[in-house]
Amino acid sequence: MTELTNILPSMATVLQVIMIAVKCVIIAGIVMNLPIILVWLERKVAGHIQQRPGPMRIGPHGLLQSVADGIKLIFKEDIIPSKADKIVFIIAPVIALIPAMTVFVTIPFGDSIMIPYINQEVTLYIADFNVAILFILAVGGISVYGFMLGGWASNSKYALLGSIRAAAQMISYEVAFSFAAIGVVMMTNSLSLVDIVHAQDGWFTNWNILYLPVGPVWFCIFFVAALAELNRIPFDMSEDEGSLAAGYQVEYSGMKFSLFALAEYSAMVSISVLCVIFFFGGWNAPIPGIPIVPPVLWLIGKTFVFIYFFMVIRFTLPRYRYDQLMTIGWKVLIPLSLVMILITGLMRILL
Amino acid sequence: MLIEYILFIIFAVIAIMSSLCVVTLRNPVHCAGYLIVTLLQVAALFLLCRSPFLAVVQVFIYVGAVLVLFLFVVLLIDVKKASMEIFKPKHRPLAYGVLAILLIETLVVIFVGGLEKIRLAAPGAEVKVETIGRELFTSYIFPFEIVSVVLLVAMVGAIVMAIDRRG
Numbered sequence: 065m066t067e068l069t070n071i072l073p074s075m076a077t078v079l080q081v082i083m084i085a086v087k088c089v090i091i092a093g094i095v096m097n098l099p100i101i102l103v104w105l106e107r108k109v110a111g112h113i114q115q116r117p118g119p120m121r122i123g124p125h126g127l128l129q130s131v132a133d134g135i136k137l138i139f140k141e142d143i144i145p146s147k148a149d150k151i152v153f154i155i156a157p158v159i160a161l162i163p164a165m166t167v168f169v170t171i172p173f174g175d176s177i178m179i180p181y182i183n184q185e186v187t188l189y190i191a192d193f194n195v196a197i198l199f200i201l202a203v204g205g206i207s208v209y210g211f212m213l214g215g216w217a218s219n220s221k222y223a224l225l226g227s228i229r230a231a232a233q234m235i236s237y238e239v240a241f242s243f244a245a246i247g248v249v250m251m252t253n254s255l256s257l258v259d260i261v262h263a264q265d266g267w268f269t270n271w272n273i274l275y276l277p278v279g280p281v282w283f284c285i286f287f288v289a290a291l292a293e294l295n296r297i298p299f300d301m302s303e304d305e306g307s308l309a310a311g312y313q314v315e316y317s318g319m320k321f322s323l324f325a326l327a328e329y330s331a332m333v334s335i336s337v338l339c340v341i342f343f344f345g346g347w348n349a350p351i352p353g354i355p356i357v358p359p360v361l362w363l364i365g366k367t368f369v370f371i372y373f374f375m376v377i378r379f380t381l382p383r384y385r386y387d388q389l390m391t392i393g394w395k396v397l398i399p400l401s402l403v404m405i406l407i408t409g410l411m412r413i414l415l
Numbered sequence: 416m417l418i419e420y421i422l423f424i425i426f427a428v429i430a431i432m433s434s435l436c437v438v439t440l441r442n443p444v445h446c447a448g449y450l451i452v453t454l455l456q457v458a459a460l461f462l463l464c465r466s467p468f469l470a471v472v473q474v475f476i477y478v479g480a481v482l483v484l485f486l487f488v489v490l491l492i493d494v495k496k497a498s499m500e501i502f503k504p505k506h507r508p509l510a511y512g513v514l515a516i517l518l519i520e521t522l523v524v525i526f527v528g529g530l531e532k533i534r535l536a537a538p539g540a541e542v543k544v545e546t547i548g549r550e551l552f553t554s555y556i557f558p559f560e561i562v563s564v565v566l567l568v569a570m571v572g573a574i575v576m577a578i579d580r581r582g
Contacts, residue, residue, distance in 0.1 A: 149442075149444070152444065152445070152448070193467055194467070194468075194543065194544060195467050195468050195471045195544060198468070198471040198472065198475060199467075199471050201475055201479070202471050202472075202474040202475035202478070202479055203474065205474075205475065205478070205479030205480070205483075206474070206478055206479060208483060209448075209451065209483075209486070212483070212486055212487075212490065213444070213448065213486075215490075216444060216490050224490065227490065228487065228490060228491070231483050231486065231487045231490075232487065234483060235480065235483055235484065235487075238479065238480065255544055
């Protein structure tokens with residue numbers, strides 16, 4: 065009997081595992097379904113910017129439009145090009161999606177809360193480990209394989225060019241993106257996202273964006289690099305419809321195509337949450353004396369501001385040329401972030 | 416402990432299988448794909464050794480950067496031609512020589528290098544990033560600086576070659 069209890073995990077561990085599983089299911093459910101709203105929102109934003117109503121027919125103000133689109137995508141014929149590398153072609157969208165979802169493991173949506181009936185304290189994040197920032201950078205970097213392998217497996221010139229562009233862009237901007245993360249680590253003295261938010265507790269003047277003079281610059285570097293990592297306009301060279309049709313996803317249709325879209329939208333959500341956590345105080349209210357709004361809603365609200373911002377940018381800015389993209393990455397962002405690291409370091413030592 | 420043991424077996428078996436695939440498969444893109452799987456499994460093994468930092472850096476550097484560059488080049492190769500190519504007979508002795516040296520090296524490390532002295536950190540005691548940083552900049556400062564100079568040389572070399580090509 066004692067041997068058995070030694071091997072079997074204790075009750076507390078089992079409860080913990082169940083808790084983590086429940087949290088995973090909830091977050092996965094939210095993240096998987098969020099694109100339905102975001103696609104609608106994006107089309108609405110596009111419409112209003114271009115002075116037209118956007119989707120209007122299905123549901124009130126076209127709210128059910130993306131549901132209808134989803135059903136259409138599911139029932140569409142799933143074409144695999146005859147000379148494609150079948151297995152790689154099939155798993156590439158999944159490779160793109162999994163890292164985009166995995167990033168949410170470390171993202172804290174709030175501090176811990178008490179659940180009233182079972183009297184159990186629950187943390188509003190799945191895991192808080194002391195290398196969370198590195199984890200996000202590492203895992204986020206994997207999703208480029210989905211784009212690369214997808215483009216290659218399609219056996220099409222446009223797709224291949226798109227995937228090569230995606231790879232080159234990812235490599236170039238990963239550096240600036242990581243430097244921006246280093247900047248955040250230097251400003252807050254921690255690699256754990258929960259600690260980063262706690263370092264910005266209190267008034268909004270404690271937020272990293274107001275860590276003058278370096279905070280705003282770090283935010284700009286982070287934001288521009290994030291736009292490029294997300295492959296969104298003005299940096300969406302890998303799916304540039306003017307010169308490459310649709311880039312790496314040109315041969316994809318049906319559900320596989322929507323998996324790529326899903327990956328893109330989850331990445332956008334995670335980057336928006338990261339913007340908030342890194343620079344805008346996470347779940348902290350701007351003024352500590354506002355108790356009515358729960359912290360989670362603050363985080364979600366701020367995140368939606370950023371998602372909206374990404375969408376507005378998409379429909380207001382033109383696309384950069386490829387060489388301009390590389391120039392911005394290598395000759396502006398990277399030297400700038402090196403100088404900023406120096407300044408931030410000096411500020412940490414001297415102040 | 417039992418769960419850790421089972422996880423170790425899973426990761427190790429997948430790592431060995433996929434690394435076998437890396438060297439035996441014909442299509443270079445598939446090889447690169449299996450190399451990614453191998454590196455991810457090694458990262459998982461680091462995690463089992465309670466070094467999350469090493470695991471994450473492994474994924475970050477090797478999977479996120481080095482192999483992207485690998486694939487970048489491999490994608491441009493004519494796969495049909497590449498999968499037909501074999502080692503030329505006159506190159507084979509060299510390849511066998513390198514293999515033999517690697518084998519001897521591995522055996523020396525395993526049996527003479529004092530591998531049995533290495534102990535895992537106690538359960539719950541993770542290797543902290545701060546510890547690694549402090550060790551790197553105090554006890555191991557000399558090798559650390561040497562490595563950074565070597566990297567700098569490689570970078571300068573790459574730039575010099577690129578300038579040469581253009582002019």
